[in-house]
Amino acid sequence: MRLWRRGCSKVLCAKLTLLAATILLVFYIRETMLSLEEAAVAQRPLHLEKAIHHLRKGMKLTKKQQGHMGHTSKWGNAEFYPDWEGIKARLAPKKFSLSWKILPQWGKGLSTAQQEEAWDLFLEFGYNVFLSNQLPYNRSIPDTRDIRCLLKTYPAQLPSLSVILIFMDEALSIIERAITSIINRTPPRLLKEIILVDDFSSHGELKARLDEKIKVYNQNYPVVLKLMRHKKRRGLAQARNTGLEAATADVVAILDAHIEVNVGWAEPILARIQEDHTVVVSPVFDNINFDTFELKKYKLAAYGFSWKLWCQYDRIPQAWIDLGDVTAPMRSPSIMGILAANRIFLEELGALDGGMLFYGGENVELSLRVWQCGGKIEILPCSRVGHLERHHKPYVMDPGILLRRNALRVAEIWMDKYKDMVYLAWNIPLQNSGIDYGDISSRKALREKLKCKTFDWYLKNIYPLLKPISNIVCYGRMKNSLDENVCLDRGPAPGDSPKMARCHEFRAQNIYYLLSGEFYVGELIAKEDIYERQYCLTDSGGKPTLELCSEAVKSRQHIYWDFQQGKSIKNRDTARCLEIRKDPSGPYRLVLENCTQQIWNIQHIGRTWATDSQ
Numbered sequence: 016m017r018l019w020r021r022g023c024s025k026v027l028c029a030k031l032t033l034l035a036a037t038i039l040l041v042f043y044i045r046e047t048m049l050s051l052e053e054a055a056v057a058q059r060p061l062h063l064e065k066a067i068h069h070l071r072k073g074m075k076l077t078k079k080q081q082g083h084m085g086h087t088s089k090w091g092n093a094e095f096y097p098d099w100e101g102i103k104a105r106l107a108p109k110k111f112s113l114s115w116k117i118l119p120q121w122g123k124g125l126s127t128a129q130q131e132e133a134w135d136l137f138l139e140f141g142y143n144v145f146l147s148n149q150l151p152y153n154r155s156i157p158d159t160r161d162i163r164c165l166l167k168t169y170p171a172q173l174p175s176l177s178v179i180l181i182f183m184d185e186a187l188s189i190i191e192r193a194i195t196s197i198i199n200r201t202p203p204r205l206l207k208e209i210i211l212v213d214d215f216s217s218h219g220e221l222k223a224r225l226d227e228k229i230k231v232y233n234q235n236y237p238v239v240l241k242l243m244r245h246k247k248r249r250g251l252a253q254a255r256n257t258g259l260e261a262a263t264a265d266v267v268a269i270l271d272a273h274i275e276v277n278v279g280w281a282e283p284i285l286a287r288i289q290e291d292h293t294v295v296v297s298p299v300f301d302n303i304n305f306d307t308f309e310l311k312k313y314k315l316a317a318y319g320f321s322w323k324l325w326c327q328y329d330r331i332p333q334a335w336i337d338l339g340d341v342t343a344p345m346r347s348p349s350i351m352g353i354l355a356a357n358r359i360f361l362e363e364l365g366a367l368d369g370g371m372l373f374y375g376g377e378n379v380e381l382s383l384r385v386w387q388c389g390g391k392i393e394i395l396p397c398s399r400v401g402h403l404e405r406h407h408k409p410y411v412m413d414p415g416i417l418l419r420r421n422a423l424r425v426a427e428i429w430m431d432k433y434k435d436m437v438y439l440a441w442n443i444p445l446q447n448s449g450i451d452y453g454d455i456s457s458r459k460a461l462r463e464k465l466k467c468k469t470f471d472w473y474l475k476n477i478y479p480l481l482k483p484i485s486n487i488v489c490y491g492r493m494k495n496s497l498d499e500n501v502c503l504d505r506g507p508a509p510g511d512s513p514k515m516a517r518c519h520e521f522r523a524q525n526i527y528y529l530l531s532g533e534f535y536v537g538e539l540i541a542k543e544d545i546y547e548r549q550y551c552l553t554d555s556g557g558k559p560t561l562e563l564c565s566e567a568v569k570s571r572q573h574i575y576w577d578f579q580q581g582k583s584i585k586n587r588d589t590a591r592c593l594e595i596r597k598d599p600s601g602p603y604r605l606v607l608e609n610c611t612q613q614i615w616n617i618q619h620i621g622r623t624w625a626t627d628s629q
């Protein structure tokens with residue numbers, strides 16, 4: 016789902032956007048018709064105009080974002096070209112099948128008009144606002160803590176707390192439920208203030224009506240509610256900073272607006288930060304289901320990320336398991352977004368990097384800074400927060416585009432030579448990528464000033480699961496000179512049948528050639544044991560296949576090849592060459608045969624480095 020799109024000129028980009036919109040509309044209509052046919056029990060015609068309106072709004076937003084980011088380069092222009100696979104995956108089939116799966120559930124006892132409203136709100140927000148509007152703000156949710164958390168005691172004296180809730184076009188009932196849960200589930204003596212930061216929402220109900228509501232809360236509760244508003248959209252890193260600047264308590268908890276804190280969430284946080292003011296903590300997330308609003312308990316995991324800097328759940332560290340105490344703080348390589356910290360410590364560390372635009376990667380940026388500059392990150396198993404994972408993000412067509420830009424910024428500031436891995440994972444050239452990641456000089460100066468450690472230290476000491484690959488010679492699309500329109504493709508996944516397919520920019524055509532002779536085909540994962548996770552191009556006797564590299568080695572299949580740009584690809588053991596062959600009327604097929612000196616090229620040149628230097 017989180018893929019990226021092809022480069023194209025501005026004009027072409029606009030045309031393609033229009034074309035994609037048209038195709039999408041047709042797709043919408045076709046899907047609708049199919050849904051209508053399939054759903055013999057259909058209760059109402061789909062609200063097509065609304066869906067199209069929503070789509071148009073999305074396209075407008077995309078254009079606006081293009082303006083905001085001000086890219087000029089070849090890559091930059093492509094930044095917001097909606098990625099067809101992404102759109103299809105995110106907007107079309109799921110939504111339309113959902114409309115029939117979910118609405119009949121939501122729709123029990125609702126009139127047709129109400130069902131239409133529910134569907135419309137769902138499209139607009141990415142969650143079931145219709146239901147949220149019916150549910151009490153002070154509803155109870157299951158206590159998801161381990162029973163042993165209930166036996167814990169905390170010091171009578173704890174630091175005071177400012178809670179910061181940032182939002183951009185969230186439903187008012189969602190924000191109010193978050194506020195109510197914080198008021199009801201935080202000891203009043205500890206909760207100093209709740210600071211709301213509106214990152215330039217456009218929804219009418221978040222304007223005068225929200226102002227009114229806040230007045231009422233301030234009249235009825237001892238806690239102070241403050242509302243800050245951005246005059247233009249500045250993204251979540253800046254929104255968090257705005258909240259932080261307004262905060263006055265000892266500790267800040269910076270939360271999304273679509274959360275409900277659970278009982279006893281604050282005490283473990285405040286106690287831990289009181290013990291050690293350099294710890295940045297994360298509560299454990301449970302999931303508030305976007306359609307039913309049921310709370311689903313999530314298992315404990317470490318919070319990590321991929322080389323693209325997308326957040327990922329990782330396995331629990333052995334050291335924590337060995338402690339034998341399920342209530343103990345758990346060291347984590349990263350936060351997921353939500354965090355709590357000593358306010359002054361966080362400010363001295365440089366708050367959030369305001370140069371991280373809109374969405375994505377700001378959690379990894381902060382995490383690297385915390386660890387590399389003398390802090391720690393811990394997850395507190397006894398502090399639980401329900402977080403609503405939206406079905407789709409209404410504020411961006413493809414969050415991957417934003418993340419890619421932000422990821423490069425993080426890589427350039429914090430990752431030293433290992434930044435290559437981020438470029439490789441996103442399949443971006445190491446030189447002249449054309450992606451404008453903003454001015455990083457002040458953040459580099461901050462790194463100097465705080466005397467931060469290297470990324471090499473971070474990898475070795477904090478995140479050994481993330482594995483750099485230091486000997487990638489070349490990477491990207493791989494073409495044969497017989498036909499430059501087709502590229503080596505991993506084929507259907509899961510599956511072991513690579514093929515030649517029309518070139519595109521998705522990860523199925525990512526190829527990595529290593530100095531040691533392997534071709535990794537498909538997404539670059541490079542975590543834990545790389546050989547267990549990457550697929551290697553293999554000569555297993557017949558057609559070329561893809562095998563998990565570790566399996567191929569175990570079964571003595573041949574995964575090592577000789578290759579140089581503009582030369583043939585020859586298996587080191589079998590001496591057969593990877594070639595393509597065309598039947599008179601068919602497409603090119605991949606074959607292994609006696610070498611006829613066919614010529615291959617890979618898109619980008621890599622860089623190899625010695626593993627012991629920085």
Ligand code: UDP
Nearest residue numbers: 181182183214250251254271272273352373
């Ligand atoms: N948000 C914001 N500005 C933006 C995008 C998001 O203030 O440009 C808010 C959003 O309303 C939410 C928080 O930032 O409260 C985190 O965003 P989101 O929930 O989409 O991120 P996720 O939880 O999916 O990582």
Ligand code: MN
Nearest residue numbers: 271273402403
């Ligand atoms: Mn969120």
